[in-house]
Amino acid sequence: MIVLFIMHIKELKIFLLPLAIILVFFSNSCARHPVNDIKTDCAINAGACIKTIGVDDIRAMFDVNPKPVKTMKELVFNINIKKGEVPVEDAMVSLNLTMPGMFMGINKPALTHKGKGRYEGKGVIPRCPSGLKIWKADVTIERGERVASGSYTFEVD
Amino acid sequence: MEFDYFLAFTTGLLGGFGHCIGMCGPMVATYTLHGSPKNLLPHFLYNAGRVTTYVFIGSIMGITGFFVNVAGSLAGIQNIIGILAGLMMVFMGLGIAGLWGMKFIERHNSLILRAAKVVLEGRSVWRYYPLGILLGFLPCGLSYTIFIASAAAGSLFSGMFLAFCFGIGTIPAMVLFGAVITYMSHAIRGMIYRAGGIVVVLMGINFIYRSVVSYAKM
Numbered sequence: 232m233i234v235l236f237i238m239h240i241k242e243l244k245i246f247l248l249p250l251a252i253i254l255v256f257f258s259n260s261c262a263r264h265p266v267n268d269i270k271t272d273c274a275i276n277a278g279a280c281i282k283t284i285g286v287d288d289i290r291a292m293f294d295v296n297p298k299p300v301k302t303m304k305e306l307v308f309n310i311n312i313k314k315g316e317v318p319v320e321d322a323m324v325s326l327n328l329t330m331p332g333m334f335m336g337i338n339k340p341a342l343t344h345k346g347k348g349r350y351e352g353k354g355v356i357p358r359c360p361s362g363l364k365i366w367k368a369d370v371t372i373e374r375g376e377r378v379a380s381g382s383y384t385f386e387v388d
Numbered sequence: 389m390e391f392d393y394f395l396a397f398t399t400g401l402l403g404g405f406g407h408c409i410g411m412c413g414p415m416v417a418t419y420t421l422h423g424s425p426k427n428l429l430p431h432f433l434y435n436a437g438r439v440t441t442y443v444f445i446g447s448i449m450g451i452t453g454f455f456v457n458v459a460g461s462l463a464g465i466q467n468i469i470g471i472l473a474g475l476m477m478v479f480m481g482l483g484i485a486g487l488w489g490m491k492f493i494e495r496h497n498s499l500i501l502r503a504a505k506v507v508l509e510g511r512s513v514w515r516y517y518p519l520g521i522l523l524g525f526l527p528c529g530l531s532y533t534i535f536i537a538s539a540a541a542g543s544l545f546s547g548m549f550l551a552f553c554f555g556i557g558t559i560p561a562m563v564l565f566g567a568v569i570t571y572m573s574h575a576i577r578g579m580i581y582r583a584g585g586i587v588v589v590l591m592g593i594n595f596i597y598r599s600v601v602s603y604a605k606m
Contacts, residue, residue, distance in 0.1 A: 357529045
């Protein structure tokens with residue numbers, strides 16, 4: 232089998248170039264996975280999304296404004312954290328924005344505590360020329376040595 | 389801040405192999421197939437041009453501190469460059485396929501067509517540097533992320549150096565990709581080579597389509 236491969240390597244080469252070009256053509260830069268594989272779990276344009284994350288039953292409400300949420304615009308990211316009905320005010324909260332299936336660089340808007348468990352920061356979601364609009368926000372909440380994290384997958388305009 | 393520069397370089401290095409080859413790879417494949425450069429110098433010049441543009445945009449972001457405003461001002465230019473790049477790929481692809489030559493340019497001797505002729509038929513290896521400068525403006529999600537960081541850096545030098553570190557990081561992937569295409573373009577000739585030209589034309593149409601859609605949404 233290997234001998235046959237070596238014997239025909241020159242013939243095989245002629246298929247490599249078109250194959251390489253076709254692969255590049257269809258790689259489409261930002262779109263590495265079929266769009267249908269990526270599911271959203273947060274309708275951000277309809278309002279804030281609430282999730283219970285971590286072992287402490289912390290409820291984290293994620294919101295982005297102004298709406299509709301658009302790429303290449305300055306956005307305000309809000310994360311409200313409560314344990315039961317009590318706002319969590321002693322946490323270190325971080326936000327990491329990524330595009331599912333494609334590395335788009337490190338985009339971590341800095342959040343500051345604005346009182347009553349509301350953590351806020353400004354940031355921008357870059358536009359992908361491929362047209363893909365699904366992004367994921369990973370929220371990490373640190374309280375002392377306890378770390379909890381959750382993610383919100385949403386579509387932008 | 390030093391860690392941010394390292395992070396920008398790593399972003400370029402990692403993103404180069406996945407993201408940049410997908411975005412800039414078609415153009416690298418196009419000029420490689422069309423000109424068949426016999427060494428790596430054209431690839432280094434093309435990438436030096438691209439990094440020059442990143443440094444320019446990064447320094448503007450750094451000095452103004454506003455990503456959205458500057459990116460908004462550049463959006464129109466970027467889409468026009470995207471359309472021009474796509475047209476260039478279509479012309480080059482038709483040339484590779486042997487379906488279209490320079491006679492059309494010679495007959496219609498306008499300024500733009502003469503400029504296109506310099507890129508398509510020029511003999512100097514240095515033409516790859518301005519080509520890189522021009523195509524460095526192509527809209528790209530990964531470079532946008534670095535320019536957001538450049539704007540947040542808050543000074544001309546920091547913004548410029550962040551973009552520079554990112555650009556340098558993308559070079560290994562792009563040069564390696566160019567070298568592979570160079571090797572393969574010399575290994576094959578004939579019908580299959582011409583078929584590659586048709587694929588280049590299709591890639592050009594894809595570039596034009598993306599830019600027109602992006603322009604329409606502005």
